[in-house]
Amino acid sequence: MRYPLADQTIPQADLDALADWLRGGPWLTFGTLCREFEERFAAWLGRQHAIFVNSGSSANLLMVYAAKLCERLPAKIRAPALAWATTLSPFRQLGIAVELRDADPNDWGLDRYDDNAVHMVVHVLGVPAYYWQQGRYVVLEDACAGLGSIVGDRKVGTYGQMSTFSFYYGHQMSTIEGGMVVTDDDELADCLRALREHGAGWNVSESARQTWEAASPWDFTKRFTFQYPGFNMRPTEIQGFLGLRQMERIDEVSAHRAENDARYRKNLEGMPFLACQIPPVGSTVASIAVGVLAASAEHRAKIAHALELAGIETRPIGTGNVTRQPFWPAWDRREFPMADAVMDRGFQLPNHPGLTPTDIDFICETVLKVKP
Numbered sequence: 556m557r558y559p560l561a562d563q564t565i566p567q568a569d570l571d572a573l574a575d576w577l578r579g580g581p582w583l584t585f586g587t588l589c590r591e592f593e594e595r596f597a598a599w600l601g602r603q604h605a606i607f608v609n610s611g612s613s614a615n616l617l618m619v620y621a622a623k624l625c626e627r628l629p630a631k632i633r634a635p636a637l638a639w640a641t642t643l644s645p646f647r648q649l650g651i652a653v654e655l656r657d658a659d660p661n662d663w664g665l666d667r668y669d670d671n672a673v674h675m676v677v678h679v680l681g682v683p684a685y686y687w688q689q690g691r692y693v694v695l696e697d698a699c700a701g702l703g704s705i706v707g708d709r710k711v712g713t714y715g716q717m718s719t720f721s722f723y724y725g726h727q728m729s730t731i732e733g734g735m736v737v738t739d740d741d742e743l744a745d746c747l748r749a750l751r752e753h754g755a756g757w758n759v760s761e762s763a764r765q766t767w768e769a770a771s772p773w774d775f776t777k778r779f780t781f782q783y784p785g786f787n788m789r790p791t792e793i794q795g796f797l798g799l800r801q802m803e804r805i806d807e808v809s810a811h812r813a814e815n816d817a818r819y820r821k822n823l824e825g826m827p828f829l830a831c832q833i834p835p836v837g838s839t840v841a842s843i844a845v846g847v848l849a850a851s852a853e854h855r856a857k858i859a860h861a862l863e864l865a866g867i868e869t870r871p872i873g874t875g876n877v878t879r880q881p882f883w884p885a886w887d888r889r890e891f892p893m894a895d896a897v898m899d900r901g902f903q904l905p906n907h908p909g910l911t912p913t914d915i916d917f918i919c920e921t922v923l924k925v926k927p
Contacts, residue, residue, distance in 0.1 A: 557866030558918060560844060561725025562907040564808070569800045576796055588795030590758075593735075595802050600712055602737040604744035607795070608751055611699040611721025612641035613788040614734035618695055618717045619645035619675075621736075621746040624783060627673070627693070627716065634675040635665050637894040639873050640880070642677055642697045647882070655878065658893040659685065661833040663846065666893065676715070678704065679873065680903070681727075681812075681842035682832045683711050699734070702727040703809025703841035717743060722794075725907065726843055727808055728801040730794035746783065754785030809841040811908045815915055819845045819904060822919035828854065828927045844903040846872050850927035852899045858925045859902060865921045872901040 589607050597605035608614050622628050630652060634643060637658040646653045657666045664684025668674055673693045676684050678701035696715025698704075704711040712718040717740075722733035736747050745763040749756055756764045757778070768777040817840070823831050830848040834840045849855035862869045874880050875898020878888045904918055 556868045560868040560905045562909040564729035583792050585789040586792050588792045592795045592798035603739040606736045606747040607790050608734045608788045609790050610732050611734035614719035614736045616645045617750050618736050632673045636891040638677045657891040680846045682834045683838050700843045705839040728805050730797045733794045749783050750785045751788045754781040754783035812841040813839045815906045816840045816842045818915045844906050849900045854927040861925050869902045872897050
């Protein structure tokens with residue numbers, strides 16, 4: 556493709572530096588570089604704790620599991636019908652009841668919120684959701700697509716009791732594969748670290764380690780006390796090395812993506828046969844891609860064909876209405892008008908630092924030439 560939907564985020568200089576570092580025979584599994592990356596990321600974002608894992612999907616699973624184990628979930632959690640598959644899969648995997656909500660017609664996040672309830676909030680394609688204006692409630696925040704997006708003076712990923720990020724190769728920053736869970740809650744942070752590493756307390760706080768080891772059944776060594784039924788979701792030092800290199804460019808890359816996103820919206824908004832997501836007033840959108848609704852499924856098919864002929868990659872948006880996906884139980888199939896519209900008529904356009912303003916104008920012109 557001449558214009559891929561996602562492009563390599565790791566520059567050649569980072570790959571060259573990684574090769575030089577590897578020749579020195581360093582420690583490769585989780586270690587000091589991963590911990591340093593966690594500290595720098597938490598400081599950049601303004602959170603107390605950052606827990607580095609091997610993917611954004613793992614981050615979402617750990618976030619939901621920690622909320623369950625630490626008894627932070629009610630009988631039922633509110634979640635969006637429009638998301639990514641591994642945003643919603645943890646609820647099915649962990650047996651957590653979900654009350655699905657339709658997508659908001661503007662930002663495509665949740666369409667409504669309830670006071671004193673727990674919500675899974677998703678920033679679809681990196682466009683911030685409006686939830687902070689809606690009332691008092693607990694939030695689990697999937698910010699996997701929203702790294703670098705800002706509302707007012709607050710970064711996306713600072714609103715949730717826990718929030719997640721993805722460092723997939725085509726996202727705002729990349730560790731090839733990787734993810735992060737952030738929180739300001741000490742108990743949740745210790746739970747997340749233990750779940751990441753087999754349920755053991757190898758990287759938890761000193762107070763948690765001492766408490767857990769005091770109750771250990773082992774006489775030989777208390778280090779192998781497993782507090783939770785955990786996973787192995789540790790990243791490697793290779794990913795930690797790349798993460799530290801990427802931190803040096805995250806503000807620059809986010810600003811470039813935001814400029815691209817704004818140019819797309821300037822070109823496409825107001826067209827009678829197209830609809831874009833509408834971000835909150837005063838927000839900066841460092842999106843991973845730009846979401847658009849065509850006038851109909853047939854119109855989308857014609858646009859997709861025109862984009863393909865022009866060498867422009869596109870794809871559907873997230874799960875669409877997740878209840879129409881095969882992994883969702885058939886007895887829970889329902890209509891959600893906005894999520895259905897996104898599923899039937901939505902498509903993505905590329906956004907990454909490799910695009911120039913001329914590229915974006917050409918992509919928009921290709922779309923606008925296709926009439927319903």
